Amino acid sequence: MPPRPAAIQASDLKVSRARTAILHGLDFTVDSARITGLLGPSGSGKTTLMRAIVGVQRITSGTLRVLGLPAGSAPLRHDVGYVTQSASVYVDLSVEANVRYFGAMHGATAADATEAIAAVGLQALTRRKAADLSGGQLSRVSLACALVAHPRLLILDEPTVGLDPVLRAELWERFAAMAASGTTLLVSSHVMEEASHCASLLLLRDGMLLARLTPAELAERGHSSDLERAFLSIIRAADRGQEESPVTP
Ligand SMILES: Nc1ncnc2c1ncn2[C@@H]1O[C@H](COP(=O)(O)OP(=O)(O)OP(=O)(O)O)[C@@H](O)[C@H]1O
Numbered sequence: 001m002p003p004r005p006a007a008i009q010a011s012d013l014k015v016s017r018a019r020t021a022i023l024h025g026l027d028f029t030v031d032s033a034r035i036t037g038l039l040g041p042s043g044s045g046k047t048t049l050m051r052a053i054v055g056v057q058r059i060t061s062g063t064l065r066v067l068g069l070p071a072g073s074a075p076l077r078h079d080v081g082y083v084t085q086s087a088s089v090y091v092d093l094s095v096e097a098n099v100r101y102f103g104a105m106h107g108a109t110a111a112d113a114t115e116a117i118a119a120v121g122l123q124a125l126t127r128r129k130a131a132d133l134s135g136g137q138l139s140r141v142s143l144a145c146a147l148v149a150h151p152r153l154l155i156l157d158e159p160t161v162g163l164d165p166v167l168r169a170e171l172w173e174r175f176a177a178m179a180a181s182g183t184t185l186l187v188s189s190h191v192m193e194e195a196s197h198c199a200s201l202l203l204l205r206d207g208m209l210l211a212r213l214t215p216a217e218l219a220e221r222g223h224s225s226d227l228e229r230a231f232l233s234i235i236r237a238a239d240r241g242q243e244e245s246p247v248t249p
């Protein structure tokens, strides 16, 4: 089979924030039409990397290409969707008004908005003001605002935080269906069991890429089918500068 074209390509990517180096020379690719998980401890640089990919974070050096263009290029505006870690919607507008508003910026129809709202399970709350929603509901409005634009590349920063297990499972099914129909997804998460939904994983630690592997390879390298434990094993080995060994409970 010919190699799958990369949706994102980074080489020796360095990013600083407030003059502090955060990402220290990352080399990786993200396959198109697949779900890639971005995993790493708090503060490892996941959000910083996502911001660089969508073009709201200046890169210090190296290259970062997104859908064949330099990250942040104007033509990517309609092709790249980004859902930030904290919900970013207009709290004085209804659920429906928010989703329609974001949709309108990308040429989406009212039917597209209805569909995106249903996708995140908020049909019963379309007329409610965003200010009067729960935290999980609010983050789902943000997600619907990204889905409505049908981006070719969707960057989701911890999209399942605060969601119940049923909704989380439904969302992963939705993400899988989107990938199957050609959308590229890059999803960050703290929840290791969610790694199993990804075709490929990027493990970040202190702004460096520890590994790019599949969930099966993570389990093998970390000596555990429990991905959380496997991940811990790899992180701890990196801390010690050693080969991975099994994590004892
Ligand atoms: N605006 C900023 N100015 C300076 N440093 C920042 C800024 N934002 C984040 N940092 C630092 O950059 C590093 C990476 O932060 P980042 O938000 O990318 O981590 P993360 O992996 O997304 O963490 P989390 O899982 O907690 O969301 C951290 O050390 C953080 O303190």
Ligand SMILES: [Mg+2]
Binding pocket: 046, 047, 048, 085, 157
């Ligand atoms: Mg973050």
